[in-house]
Amino acid sequence: MAALLEVTDLGKHFGGFTALEAINFSVAAGERVGLIGPNGSGKSTLVNCLCGTLRNESGSVRFDGRAVDGLAAHQRTRLGMARSFQLPKPFASMTLADNIRIPLLYTVNARHGRHLSPAELDERCAELLQLVGLAGKARQRPRELTQVEMRKLELARAMAAEPKLLIADEAMAGLSHSEIDDILALLSTLNERGITVILIEHIMRAVMSFSERLVVLVAGRKIADGLPQEVTRNPEVVKAYIGE
Amino acid sequence: MRAPTFWLVASLVGAAFFGLSLLVPNQYYFQAGYVVLQYIVLATAWNILGGYTGYVNFGVAAFFALGAYSSVALYKLAPLPIPVLVLIGGAVSGVVGLGMGYLTLRLRGAFFSIATLAMAVVMQTLITNWDYVGGSRGAYILRPAQVPILGNYIVYLFLVMLILSVIAIGVARSIERSRLGFGFASIRDDEQAAEAAGVPTLRLKLVATTLSGALMGMAGAPLPYYVTYLDPSSGFSLSYAVNSIAMPLIGGMTNWIGPLVGALFLGTIQQLATVTISSALNLLIVGLLLVGFVVVAPNGIVGLVERLIAAARNRR
Numbered sequence: 001m002a003a004l005l006e007v008t009d010l011g012k013h014f015g016g017f018t019a020l021e022a023i024n025f026s027v028a029a030g031e032r033v034g035l036i037g038p039n040g041s042g043k044s045t046l047v048n049c050l051c052g053t054l055r056n057e058s059g060s061v062r063f064d065g066r067a068v069d070g071l072a073a074h075q076r077t078r079l080g081m082a083r084s085f086q087l088p089k090p091f092a093s094m095t096l097a098d099n100i101r102i103p104l105l106y107t108v109n110a111r112h113g114r115h116l117s118p119a120e121l122d123e124r125c126a127e128l129l130q131l132v133g134l135a136g137k138a139r140q141r142p143r144e145l146t147q148v149e150m151r152k153l154e155l156a157r158a159m160a161a162e163p164k165l166l167i168a169d170e171a172m173a174g175l176s177h178s179e180i181d182d183i184l185a186l187l188s189t190l191n192e193r194g195i196t197v198i199l200i201e202h203i204m205r206a207v208m209s210f211s212e213r214l215v216v217l218v219a220g221r222k223i224a225d226g227l228p229q230e231v232t233r234n235p236e237v238v239k240a241y242i243g244e
Numbered sequence: 245m246r247a248p249t250f251w252l253v254a255s256l257v258g259a260a261f262f263g264l265s266l267l268v269p270n271q272y273y274f275q276a277g278y279v280v281l282q283y284i285v286l287a288t289a290w291n292i293l294g295g296y297t298g299y300v301n302f303g304v305a306a307f308f309a310l311g312a313y314s315s316v317a318l319y320k321l322a323p324l325p326i327p328v329l330v331l332i333g334g335a336v337s338g339v340v341g342l343g344m345g346y347l348t349l350r351l352r353g354a355f356f357s358i359a360t361l362a363m364a365v366v367m368q369t370l371i372t373n374w375d376y377v378g379g380s381r382g383a384y385i386l387r388p389a390q391v392p393i394l395g396n397y398i399v400y401l402f403l404v405m406l407i408l409s410v411i412a413i414g415v416a417r418s419i420e421r422s423r424l425g426f427g428f429a430s431i432r433d434d435e436q437a438a439e440a441a442g443v444p445t446l447r448l449k450l451v452a453t454t455l456s457g458a459l460m461g462m463a464g465a466p467l468p469y470y471v472t473y474l475d476p477s478s479g480f481s482l483s484y485a486v487n488s489i490a491m492p493l494i495g496g497m498t499n500w501i502g503p504l505v506g507a508l509f510l511g512t513i514q515q516l517a518t519v520t521i522s523s524a525l526n527l528l529i530v531g532l533l534l535v536g537f538v539v540v541a542p543n544g545i546v547g548l549v550e551r552l553i554a555a556a557r558n559r560r
């Protein structure tokens with residue numbers, strides 16, 4: 001399988017602090033990858049560098065056959081990368097339906113050969129909210145949601161962009177057992193439809209059941225990359241998790 | 245209401261208003277009305293960047309005065325009809341808005357606002373040192389006393405500003421529920437989330453600064469003909485910025501009605517105070533009203549009315 005995402009020697013500093021150092025990994029089209037690591041190991045920073053929210057000082061990112069290093073975040077989204085934010089960032093003044101409308105208007109409708117009519121837009125907004133279990137709340141505003149619902153809104157907004165690669169940054173924290181299963185089922189369905197998924201998660205049950213491969217970050221470095229069963233037996237990984 | 249219907253209704257309301265105003269015998273009302281209408285344009289223009297997009301521009305006076313000074317410069321060169329001056333003033337201030345956008349829009353929050361204020365100071369210094377437009381001494385404009393058909397020149401200026409108000413409100417309203425309006429709102433709510441959703445935030449902010457600046461320049465272009473004497477300290481007066489920000493704040497910033505209501509309300513009070521007490525009170529009035537509204541109606545008059553309607557509905 002051809003690599004959809006290829007990260008080479010990626011490095012990121014915050015002032016004198018090295019958040020990411022020489023990260024190399026690739027993700028094949030259609031793959032389900034779990035990205036794990038203790039708190040503060042640089043997972044969200046890596047997502048931000050991949051998606052263009054932050055600029056990495058060194059290294060490069062290739063996506064879908066082209067280097068995306070110079071591209072702004074919105075251009076990468078239009079190419080087919082979408083992500084949820086770990087700390088939800090809803091559009092606070094808009095209804096939930098309008099939150100979903102933004103990526104439809106600015107990503108789906110900005111791609112060649114697509115133009116959703118106003119009726120189709122409304123329909124897509126409703127479908128996506130339905131998919132994450134927020135159907136009854138289309139006309140409410142984010143401030144009326146619980147933290148858990150906000151995470152679902154984050155996911156719905158990322159999915160609205162019809163991505164090739166979906167990165168879910170701790171979308172399941174705080175969810176109940178059955179809600180986690182719902183989201184996992186949703187991600188699996190998306191994956192079966194051909195969407196590549198990177199799942200960042202602390203809940204090991206979820207990561208282990210979903211991922212075909214695990215990438216482990218510790219203190220800004222990749223310390224393991226491989227089959228889940230092998231990675232979790234890796235002494236370095238065990239040490240990082242027990243040491244936490 | 246669909247866009248063409250809205251334009252039709254707005255034009256009819258404007259025409260009816262103008263027709264009725266012709267029944268008023270006293271020229272003073274046209275002078276006062278001109279100022280109120282000018283603030284409808286300024287407040288609506290400010291709100292496109294400040295209310296819709298969330299970028300607070302303190303440099304209103306610069307865009308307004310550049311429109312006015314474009315007219316002064318052209319007056320010296322060759323006399324042109326007011327509508328042409330309006331277009332030119334709008335173009336000049338629009339280009340300056342675009343330039344300001346490029347220079348400052350990587351700044352956020354208070355830093356952006358301070359940069360716009362600094363830009364206004366720089367512009368004022370440049371104009372004050374430009375002798376061709378009168379420098380610090382100011383410039384006199386000789387205007388004809390009469391125009392064909394309408395008669396009085398002030399009535400003509402009043403009509404021009406009325407048409408500009410209708411245009412500004414129409415533009416603001418058509419942005420609101422459009423793709424552009426949704427993009428602006430996403431920038432106001434969260435710029436990182438907007439980018440992640442595919443919104444080209446930088447380009448949209450440039451559209452907002454250009455559009456907002458152009459409308460302010462258009463509002464300023466007829467000013468020299470209205471005052472007949474313009475100097476930098478009056479053209480760049482701080483009260484333009486204060487009022488243009490206060491009006492949307494008082495009226496409401498999330499839709500086109502807010503700046504309109506705020507400008508009518510505050511503008512009228514200021515005109516009344518100017519005749520009955522003194523124009524020196526105007527800024528004090530603004531200050532007191534702002535404090536009052538922050539406490540009683542933080543979302544402006546429009547927000548207050550919406551809340552009352554919702555409450556009445558719930559009671560039933």
Ligand SMILES: Nc1ncnc2c1ncn2[C@@H]1O[C@H](COP(=O)(O)OP(=O)(O)O)[C@@H](O)[C@H]1O
Pocket residue numbers: 014019037038039040041042043044045046
């Ligand atoms: N914008 C920032 N400025 C400075 N330091 C940051 C910033 N973002 C993250 N960091 C630091 O980088 C490290 C990695 O953070 P993060 O990527 O959020 O970790 P994770 O998502 O794995 O928990 C942490 O030490 C964090 O404090």
Ligand SMILES: [Mg+2]
Pocket residue numbers: 043044045086170
């Ligand atoms: Mg994180």
